[in-house]
Amino acid sequence: MSFTDADLIARVLSREDQHAFGELVRRYQSPVRSFLARLMRGDTHLADDLAQETFLKAWRKLHTYRGTARFSTWLFGIAFNEFRTVARQRKELALEDIDEGSSTEPVQSATDSRSDLRLDLTEALKQLSSNERAAIVLCCQNGLSHEEAAHVLDCPLGTVKTNVLRGKEKLKRRLPGYQHYESA
Amino acid sequence: MSQPEDKDPLDAVLREQHPYIEDDGFTTRVLAALPPRRRTWLRPILLLGATAIGSALAIQWLPWENLPSLDASTLLSLNSQVLLPWLLVLSVAASLTWAVIAAVQWED
Numbered sequence: 001m002s003f004t005d006a007d008l009i010a011r012v013l014s015r016e017d018q019h020a021f022g023e024l025v026r027r028y029q030s031p032v033r034s035f036l037a038r039l040m041r042g043d044t045h046l047a048d049d050l051a052q053e054t055f056l057k058a059w060r061k062l063h064t065y066r067g068t069a070r071f072s073t074w075l076f077g078i079a080f081n082e083f084r085t086v087a088r089q090r091k092e093l094a095l096e097d098i099d100e101g102s103s104t105e106p107v108q109s110a111t112d113s114r115s116d117l118r119l120d121l122t123e124a125l126k127q128l129s130s131n132e133r134a135a136i137v138l139c140c141q142n143g144l145s146h147e148e149a150a151h152v153l154d155c156p157l158g159t160v161k162t163n164v165l166r167g168k169e170k171l172k173r174r175l176p177g178y179q180h181y182e183s184a
Numbered sequence: 185m186s187q188p189e190d191k192d193p194l195d196a197v198l199r200e201q202h203p204y205i206e207d208d209g210f211t212t213r214v215l216a217a218l219p220p221r222r223r224t225w226l227r228p229i230l231l232l233g234a235t236a237i238g239s240a241l242a243i244q245w246l247p248w249e250n251l252p253s254l255d256a257s258t259l260l261s262l263n264s265q266v267l268l269p270w271l272l273v274l275s276v277a278a279s280l281t282w283a284v285i286a287a288v289q290w291e292d
Contacts, residue, residue, distance in 0.1 A: 025210070
């Protein structure tokens with residue numbers, strides 16, 4: 001029998017059921033860790049630390065979850081706040097703003113294999129600003145609507161749309177294998 | 185609600201190149217780092233214990249042998265010497281019953 005997110009959340013809130021919370025973590029660990037790994041430019045160790053802190057914060061703040069948004073959207077919001085805190089401490093955001101757009105060179109050489117394209121995409125995503133990267137990963141990889149992404153990123157809807165468009169334009173310029181893949 | 189454009193081939197590339205990350209003990213690590221559970225069992229246990237002690241004391245100390253017999257005429261007479269001991273017994277029984285119900289239905 002499969003419980004819905006709402007069932008599991010109710011069990012956590014009423015009984016502090018750690019098994020129910022474990023099921024929620026299992027369901028969402030991959031998208032949250034992947035999101036943070038993208039934001040941390042592939043630093044998976046730090047991304048996993050942030051993901052763990054995200055779920056611990058979710059445990060502590062679960063009573064504030066109102067159910068108006070999807071649970072995954074709520075989790076992404078906590079994850080992005082965790083990232084922002086670390087980025088501020090490291091002053092990465094400020095540095096990114098300076099570096100943004102400085103590199104428009106295609107990444108690596110043109111390839112037509114999917115594994116090479118995956119590597120190229122990973123590298124190309126690293127060259128986007130954190131806001132563009134976050135918008136692309138949320139909307140294009142995790143299927144969030146622009147409104148949901150704006151809620152997660154705590155920014156205006158228009159900013160999200162701009163970041164998605166701008167980020168995709170940059171990716172197209174930097175992904176030489178993209179055209180091969182498209183025609184494959 | 186505005187959705188990301190589906191017709192852009194780059195969206196297909198991004199979706200397909202979105203890796204699934206195996207759990208590899210991540211969930212176990214998160215659960216191990218959770219704060220210890222509050223002792224939610226403590227309060228019902230205390231309530232049930234207090235109820236048991238209260239019941240034992242009530243059985244021991246209430247003047248069961250000296251309780252006046254109850255019938256319709258004595259009830260209607262509203263004689264306090266008859267009714268007061270019974271009210272005492274009833275209030276003790278009601279308190280103990282309430283404590284048992286509260287303990288059984290306790291949720292944090």
